[in-house]
Amino acid sequence: MIAGLDPIPIQELRISSCPKVWLVDGYLDDLQSLTPIRGEVTAEHQGDMLSVKGDIETVVNLSCDRCLNSFNQQLGFTEQELIWIRETYPNPNPKGITSFKELRFTLPDSMVEIIDPSKEFDPERWIFEHLNLRLEPINLCGSNCPGPTNLSSPKANQNIKHTSHSSENFDPRWSTLKKLIA
Numbered sequence: 014m015i016a017g018l019d020p021i022p023i024q025e026l027r028i029s030s031c032p033k034v035w036l037v038d039g040y041l042d043d044l045q046s047l048t049p050i051r052g053e054v055t056a057e058h059q060g061d062m063l064s065v066k067g068d069i070e071t072v073v074n075l076s077c078d079r080c081l082n083s084f085n086q087q088l089g090f091t092e093q094e095l096i097w098i099r100e101t102y103p104n105p106n107p108k109g110i111t112s113f114k115e116l117r118f119t120l121p122d123s124m125v126e127i128i129d130p131s132k133e134f135d136p137e138r139w140i141f142e143h144l145n146l147r148l149e150p151i152n153l154c155g156s157n158c159p160g161p162t163n164l165s166s167p168k169a170n171q172n173i174k175h176t177s178h179s180s181e182n183f184d185p186r187w188s189t190l191k192k193l194i195a
């Protein structure tokens with residue numbers, strides 16, 4: 014829990030004449046970081062949309078999935094997100110979407126987050142989700158990674174290479190690893 018990052022009701026943002034700004038400096042309960050999570054989050058009510066901007070930086074300690082060594086990595090984002098203020102996703106009929114005059118551009122419904130007008134915007138939750146999005150599913154310490162310590166024989170390494178090249182239906186989450194050993 015980061016001090017000062019209190020959620021704010023959407024209704025309060027609606028009647029407020031200026032954007033709400035949170036200064037961020039602290040640690041999240043659900044995302045361990047080496048340094049405090051620092052930056053700024055701004056939320057502004059804009060008609061049917063909630064405009065949220067964030068500029069967040071921290072450093073996390075990760076364990077490499079190849080060599081198992083731990084390493085530090087910068088984690089952060091500069092992001093502006095428009096969240097649609099409405100109770101439910103609209104009917105997928107595109108005619109319905111054009112009737113929302115405040116919607117300046119059309120995005121596929123699945124790509125737009127919605128927030129219930131009777132609910133609160135939680136800046137801490139928003140930061141957590143956006144930092145999580147930037148964590149790689151596979152952690153690699155870098156281009157100088159010594160490789161798997163328990164598979165150090167040349168033959169074993171060849172097998173790994175062969176498998177990754179011949180498998181066409183490989184899990185896309187492994188693509189970073191595939192690039193590294195290609």
Ligand SMILES: [Zn+2]
Nearest residue numbers: 077080154158
């Ligand atoms: Zn490594």
